């Protein structure tokens with residue numbers, strides 16, 4: 001069966017276990033990406049911090065300098081970034097789009113550390129680099145306290161990439177489809193998803209490598225994924241690490257994909273596993289035509305600062 005035919009694209013989320021040994025974690029990620037390829041996936045996703053324990057004390061130690069888009073026509077220098085080299089090789093060997101979860105990045109420019117996602121295309125080209133925009137600084141009494149900003153710096157831009165023609169030398173009906181990328185806590189910010197779903201990005205699929213926890217996961221993970229899908233009428237895929245009770249931070253798991261109708265079309269539990277779904281763009285158009293909220297917006301009403309000024313003036 002063709003998996004990028006018609007108006008449909010097969011995507012897979014790899015809910016992998018993160019081993020504290022980076023080499024083992026990379027080998028395990030490779031194993032699961034290859035399983036996703038066997039399932040016919042053309043766009044494959046890894047979770048947040050898939051090569052490093054999600055722990056601020058680990059980020060500086062695991063951080064690598066990463067390439068920027070436009071600088072990797074040649075193979076990534078694996079002596080500089082082992083992780084980028086592995087991701088690039090996998091994308092090229094299998095002719096897939098690979099959203100490489102996220103990893104701690106040490107910027108060669110300012111030595112700051114970012115939580116960064118690299119996306120490679122089917123030719124091994126680096127298509128996108130997203131630095132997490134919203135850092136996870138929270139304090140939930142009796143639940144979880146975490147402060148990414150103790151060691152991480154925040155990115156300052158939105159990220160999307162487009163699928164090109166000719167995956168596997170087949171004409172790709174999804175050429176031009178734009179995919180937006182955010183990282184974990186970024187999903188809590190509706191304006192960010194909406195900005196990616198509007199021009200000039202016009203993303204129809206939003207991907208969030210994430211690692212919710214045992215306090216906020218059960219409460220908010222599915223709700224946020226479905227909400228971002230429904231309010232923007234887009235597909236949303238959110239990919240978590242598998243739950244590991246021996247880790248200092250226990251990931252919730254439950255990677256899932258939601259449709260523009262706001263329903264979950266594929267999901268898993270907390271174990272190491274794959275989530276596979278066909279993203280049907282005809283379905284997206286049906287939803288947008290049936291309930292045309294994107295055309296019915298009234299931004300002039302929502303601009304409350306301007307409204308207040310107008311009311312004062314009259």
Ligand SMILES: O=C(O)CCC(=O)C(=O)O
Pocket residue numbers: 048135136183184185186188210211212213216217220
């Ligand atoms: O928003 C949440 O509850 C979890 C966010 C998180 O774990 C992260 O940003 O890494």
